[in-house]
Amino acid sequence: MTQSGMPVRCPVCRREHVYAPPTYTCGCGAPVVPPLARGAAVAPVTDRTWADAWVTVRCQVCGRQGQWPQPELGCGCGAVLRIPVRTPPVTAAAHIPLPRTAPAPRPAFQPITVRTxxxxxxxxxxxxxxxxxxxxxxxxxxxxxxxxxxxxxxxxxxxxxxxxxxxxxxxxxxxxxxxxxxxxxxxxxxxxxxxxxxxxxxxxxxxxxxxxxxxxxxxxxxxxxxxxxxx
The missing domain is CATH 3.40.1350.10 (Trna Endonuclease; Chain: A, domain 1)
Structure with missing residues (x-):
């Protein structure tokens, strides 16, 4: 799963770039690529918070929504540009598991008394x-x-x-x-x-x-x- 590069203009120096998002791996093993919001405004990063550093991306294979690093691009003028992505719609269920063959019932877990x-x-x-x-x-x-x-x-x-x-x-x-x-x-x-x-x-x-x-x-x-x- 790949995305072609997206043209990005630095709002500070007006320099043109072509940005291609990184590919991550979902827990199900499928590749996940943050979907770029083409045409949306690109903003320089002036401060950082935990919430701004991550974006929610839905895996196209298993439907799981995961948190991945917010795409960014460093410009030669020194500005760091935050690349906007499309966020998945909010649904009642955050994760829809893949259909799977019913596994054999597991035996009951045998506990061990905790003393140490x-x-x-x-x-x-x-x-x-x-x-x-x-x-x-x-x-x-x-x-x-x-x-x-x-x-x-x-x-x-x-x-x-x-x-x-x-x-x-x-x-x-x-x-x-x-x-x-x-x-x-x-x-x-x-x-x-x-x-x-x-x-x-x-x-x-x-x-x-x-x-x-x-x-x-x-x-x-x-x-x-x-x-x-x-x-």
Whole structure:
């Protein structure tokens, strides 16, 4: 899926450019290209906020709406130009999964009583395997907060302490997953800050809470969907 270059005139120096948008990879594996709003005004970037740095793009294959970097173009005069894109219409359902053959019923997840932080990590790794993720690495990578566990097609952030995961935790995990063209999800013993929960919902990051019986529980709609369909 490609788009031809779009002519862009710098509003500062009036120099002409031809801009071609980058191609990203959806969680379903299909290429995603931000749809340029041809003919719309191009504006120089004078300040940056998180909301302005990302655009919502719908995958033409699976229908999933994802957040991707706002297209920008650097002009030789020093101006950075924000390239406008067409935003997808708001619909009642943010994600329509592809039809799939009904999988064989999974056996019930077998919890492990949580007594230590290591137990939390073990439960999360077992749950990932139960969901259908393969090649879970035995070694864990210490993240700025929590622990990251990698499996085939996913990165999981696990917070085994009594500290709720923050907005920064979710955003950093999502950026890492985007850079590696993979998906991500979170497990937490103490839950999530309100801002983290809202951002995860917007970015389609599944969130799970692990209770002391060792049973992960979904706490947002992406997690509900992952639980229903499996990996």
């Amino acid at each position: 932080a290591r137990d939390v990590v073990t439960v999360a790794a077992l749950y990932l395997r139960w969901l259908g993720y393969r090649d879970i690495r035995g070694a864990v990578e210490r993240a700025p907060s929590g622990v990251r566990v990698a499996a085939e097609g996913v990165i999981a952030l696990i917070e085994p302490s009594v500290r709720p995961l923050s907005l920064r935790d979710v955003e950093c995990l999502w950026l890492t997953a985007m850079a590696e063209a993979t998906t991500c999800l979170c497990f937490s013993l103490a839950g999530y800050e309100d801002a983290a929960h809202a951002r995860a919902q917007a970015l389609s990051v599944p969130l799970f809470v692990i209770d002391l019986t060792g049973t992960p529980q979904p706490v947002n709609s992406p997690a509900d969907e992952l639980l229903a369909t499996g990996a």
